[in-house]
Each structure stands twice: as structure tokens, then as C-alpha cells.
Amino acid sequence: MADHRLSGLSAPTLSDIEELAAEAFRGLPDDFRALCGEVIISVTDFPTEEVQNEMDAGPFDLLGLFQGIGLAHDAAIPETGRMPNMVFLYRRAILDYWAEHEETLGAVVTHVLVHEIGHHFGLSDDDMYGIEDRTP
Template identity: 90%
Template sequence: MADHRLAGLSAPSISDIEELAAEAYASLPPDFRALCGEVVISVADFPTQEVQKDMDAGPFDLLGLFQGIGLAHDSATPETGRMPNMVFLYRRAILDYWAEHEETLGAIVTHVLVHEIGHHFGLSDDDMYGIEDRTP
């Protein structure tokens, strides 16, 4: 007999992940958020072919990626025409990870977001776990 309780469900969309990411970002500790500056958060199904090649990764290998210049490498003088620092979250890999683990989707999105923003600051994994622990 089929289980009709699941019949109307669909996988979370890109906009669902964007909403989770916005909620996660808003819930980060204010001191951490204040340091983030003009970082842009973008959600895509998969990394581009170029990113996969550059990272020697398959489409499901990356949950997220920071692209830009970390603060430790940033100069005091802004460069004209430079793209903003960006954090990409990859929906399909995040959903794949979610299906195989006991964590909530929101917790996974928060973890990936903190980890990728952490690269922006050159934080250690311990620092990033500390930020996650301070996130409601």
C-alpha cells in the first residue's frame, strides 16, 4: 500500500534554500555579521563546470564555495571593477547530504554558510564551530 502522506511533498527549491540561508545569516552572531561587509550569498543547483574543474570536484562534492578575496588578503584601496566576495551554496549537494544525515536542513545550510564565510576571514574550523555554537 502506498504512503499518501508523502504524495504532495517536493524537494526544497533554490528559493527555499535562499530563504534558509537568509534566516541563517540573520541569526549569526551580530559581531560576526558586522564583519561580513558586502559578501553576497547565492544559491545554485551545482557548481559551474569551471569551478568543478578548478576544484577537481564532481557536481555533488561541494556543498558551498567562497569566491573572492579574503579580508586577510584585501587591500585598503578598493579595486575598480572587482566583483564582490560571494558565497555559493549548492542546493543539490546540500540536499544529498541532508538525505544521508540526521541533521535538519536549516542546520546544514547554517553550517555551510558559516564555513564558507569563515574562509572569508581565514578562521579555523574551531573558530567556525564556535560561531555555529553561538547561532540559535
């Protein structure tokens, strides 16, 4: 017999992941979040074909991606016409990962967000895990 408690469930939407990402960002340590400046967080289902080709990756291979110039490599005077730094979170790959692991969806989104923003600052994996440990 089917479990009727599950019959109304659906996969989290782009908006749901955006809300989790916003909540995760607000929960990051103040000093880390303050350094993020104008980084834009965007949630899409999949990376573009161009990104997949550049990264030699399939649509489910990337959970997220930082695009832009990290602070360590940024010029003292910003270039005109340069696109803003962005973190992309890829919903379908995140959901696929979540379905196969024991972590909560919020924990997965937080991990991907911290990891991709960490690239913005040139942080090591240990540094990023330390930030995650400080995130509620």
C-alpha cells in the same frame, strides 16, 4: 499502502534554500554578521564546470564555495572592477548530504554558510564551530 501524507512533498527549491540561508545569516552572532559587509550569498543547483575543473570536483562534491578576496588579504584601497565577494551554496549537493545525515536542512545550510563565510575571515574550523554554537 502508500503514506498519503508524503504524496505532496517535493524537494526544497532554490528559493527554499535561499530563505534558509537568509534565515541562517540573520541568526548569526551580531559581531560576526557585522563583519560580513558586502558578501553576496547565491544559491545555485551545481557549481559551474569551470569551478568543478578548478577544484577537481564533481557536481556533488562541493556544498558551497567562497569566491573573492578574504578580508585578511584585501587591499587597503579596493581595486576597481573587482567582483564582489560571494558565497555560493549548491542546492543539489546540500540536499544529497541532508538526505544521508541526521541533521535538519536548516542546520546543514547554516553549517555550510558559516564555513564558507569563515573562509572570508580566515577563521579556523574551531572558530567556525564556535560561531555555529552561538547560532540559534
